[in-house]
Amino acid sequence: MRNSSSTRLLRLWQVLLLVAFLAFWYVATSPTLLPPVYFDDPNKAAFFFGEPLKVFERIWEWFTSGSIYAHLWVTLVETALAFVIGTASGLAMGLWLALAPTASALLDPYIKALNSMPRVILAPIFAVWFGLDIGSKVALGVTLVFFIVFFNVYQGVREVSFTVVANARILGANDRQLLRHVYIPSAMSWVFASLHNSVGLAFVGAVVGEYLGSSRGVGYLILQAEGTFDINAVFAGIVVLTAFALLLDWAVTLAERRLLVWQPRGGETEKI
Amino acid sequence: MVPALALEAITITFVSPDGARYTAVRDTSLRVAPGEFVSVVGPTGCGKSTLLNVAVGLLQPSAGRVSVFGEPLAGLNAKAGYLFQTEALMPWRTARANVAAGLEFRGVEHAEALRRADQWLQRVGLRGFGDRYPHQLSGGMRKRVALAQTLILDPQIILMDEPFSALDIQTRQLMENQLLELWSANRKSVVFITHDLEEAISLSDRVVVLAAGPESHPIGEFAIDLPRPRDVAEIRLTPRFIELHGLIWHAMREEVLKSYAQQQLH
Numbered sequence: 001m002r003n004s005s006s007t008r009l010l011r012l013w014q015v016l017l018l019v020a021f022l023a024f025w026y027v028a029t030s031p032t033l034l035p036p037v038y039f040d041d042p043n044k045a046a047f048f049f050g051e052p053l054k055v056f057e058r059i060w061e062w063f064t065s066g067s068i069y070a071h072l073w074v075t076l077v078e079t080a081l082a083f084v085i086g087t088a089s090g091l092a093m094g095l096w097l098a099l100a101p102t103a104s105a106l107l108d109p110y111i112k113a114l115n116s117m118p119r120v121i122l123a124p125i126f127a128v129w130f131g132l133d134i135g136s137k138v139a140l141g142v143t144l145v146f147f148i149v150f151f152n153v154y155q156g157v158r159e160v161s162f163t164v165v166a167n168a169r170i171l172g173a174n175d176r177q178l179l180r181h182v183y184i185p186s187a188m189s190w191v192f193a194s195l196h197n198s199v200g201l202a203f204v205g206a207v208v209g210e211y212l213g214s215s216r217g218v219g220y221l222i223l224q225a226e227g228t229f230d231i232n233a234v235f236a237g238i239v240v241l242t243a244f245a246l247l248l249d250w251a252v253t254l255a256e257r258r259l260l261v262w263q264p265r266g267g268e269t270e271k272i
Numbered sequence: 273m274v275p276a277l278a279l280e281a282i283t284i285t286f287v288s289p290d291g292a293r294y295t296a297v298r299d300t301s302l303r304v305a306p307g308e309f310v311s312v313v314g315p316t317g318c319g320k321s322t323l324l325n326v327a328v329g330l331l332q333p334s335a336g337r338v339s340v341f342g343e344p345l346a347g348l349n350a351k352a353g354y355l356f357q358t359e360a361l362m363p364w365r366t367a368r369a370n371v372a373a374g375l376e377f378r379g380v381e382h383a384e385a386l387r388r389a390d391q392w393l394q395r396v397g398l399r400g401f402g403d404r405y406p407h408q409l410s411g412g413m414r415k416r417v418a419l420a421q422t423l424i425l426d427p428q429i430i431l432m433d434e435p436f437s438a439l440d441i442q443t444r445q446l447m448e449n450q451l452l453e454l455w456s457a458n459r460k461s462v463v464f465i466t467h468d469l470e471e472a473i474s475l476s477d478r479v480v481v482l483a484a485g486p487e488s489h490p491i492g493e494f495a496i497d498l499p500r501p502r503d504v505a506e507i508r509l510t511p512r513f514i515e516l517h518g519l520i521w522h523a524m525r526e527e528v529l530k531s532y533a534q535q536q537l538h
Contacts, residue, residue: 167360171374185364264407
């Protein structure tokens with residue numbers, strides 16, 4: 001009980017912190033509440049930093065008029081595709097290279113190079129290759145997600161306990177069964193460990209891709225607003241994106257809990 | 273009679289990447305008759321586990337022959353089950369699915385494999401624990417699951433590498449009695465590796481003592497003529513047990529001291 005009441009107190013303080021931040025933002029950017037401290041014109045603070053009430057007004061308007069849904073949907077589809085394709089290819093490649101030492105030795109420097117490359121810079125090339133529609137955004141997201149999953153799986157497979165592999169072989173597993181019943185389940189736990197990261201990066205890929213050139217999506221909305229110096233809409237877009245990212249993260253946590261029941265969690269004392 | 277398992281003139285030399293050679297076992301022979309329970313004891317680091325890895329086919333000997341029921345061993349030993357010293361269960365499978373794994377690998381239908389796994393879980397005293405994952409079980413329970421996982425395949429030869437060494441003494445004696453019970457119901461050849469002489473004597477028909485490594489080899493063999501069925505806790509108090517213990521310990525003591533001195537050197 002003590003625990004839950006202290007958690008509640010913590011939540012209260014977290015909310016208070018947010019309220020304090022919003023209040024500060026409101027007071028500091030309002031043209032009428034404070035005399036201009038830094039800027040010569042009282043409207044300049046609002047021009048640069050937006051006004052919280054107007055930001056929320058804008059979000060409210062987007063959702064009530066329904067104009068945001070089409071953009072959100074596009075961003076979500078891009079994120080989901082980038083995530084699924086990036087994870088599947090990273091998993092396949094990671095398994096293959098971890099189990100084929102020769103190929104791994106051959107490709108090692110190239111993989112390192114590709115991984116160190118600032119891959120966001122590929123966005124304009126993808127725009128040329130795949131057009132300004134969702135294809136180029138998915139491609140960017142895939143390049144970001146792929147390496148996270150790839151390295152995790154590669155590491156995961158190489159760190160499968162020797163004893164577990166030997167035991168499965170003695171129990172009669174052939175190579176295919178070993179892959180399916182030992183290597184893949186073991187690698188999957190590493191994939192899940194990187195899931196939060198990879199979903200986040202899929203989202204980054206989608207939004208950055210949209211921002212660099214598109215006709216739909218939340219990134220596009222922000223780009224549009226920036227073009228007309230509508231700083232409130234830019235902030236509104238950022239708030240929507242953040243909320244959305246939190247939602248995705250939460251969904252990942254739920255999926256993780258369901259799929260990794262076999263892993264011990266901290267504080268679990270079910271031993272008998 | 274053709275031995276179930278015969279290791280003949282086995283030498284195992286490891287070569288490290290920098291070219292250093294280490295001969296763990298030299299010129300060692302071991303024959304195990306069908307249905308015989310043989311323990312191999314020796315000080316730590318004497319190559320006991322290495323010998324077992326050769327018997328199961330995980331390791332190729334540098335010299336010597338391994339034959340199983342008269343046939344030379346190629347690849348993994350399909351007639352053998354292996355109980356590891358360390359955790360070998362698949363942590364992503366429940367106890368039931370772990371026990372059923374070997375049957376599934378061998379093509380037994382899923383439902384049938386699970387049904388037989390449940391029978392085995394019951395046999396090792398884990399009825400009702402089938403849905404638990406390994407991390408939800410205690411060390412002793414995990415060993416029982418591993419035992420069931422090995423025995424469900426009904427191997428002709430059971431190789432055990434200090435299977436109970438990580439357990440506390442009470443759990444260990446329970447497991448030893450359970451092992452004896454299962455073994456007497458269906459006698460297979462057993463090679464039981466241990467560094468615990470009392471465990472070796474109370475379980476076995478024969479105890480083989482290995483010298484301290486490197487270049488370990490058998491230095492003595494003792495038939496254990498204690499009556500069966502045995503209770504591992506009670507048999508330790510009988511005069512014959514104490515006599516045998518004294519005899520074997522006398523042969524071992526020098527090797528243990530040698531091994532200890534070598535560890536001090538390193």
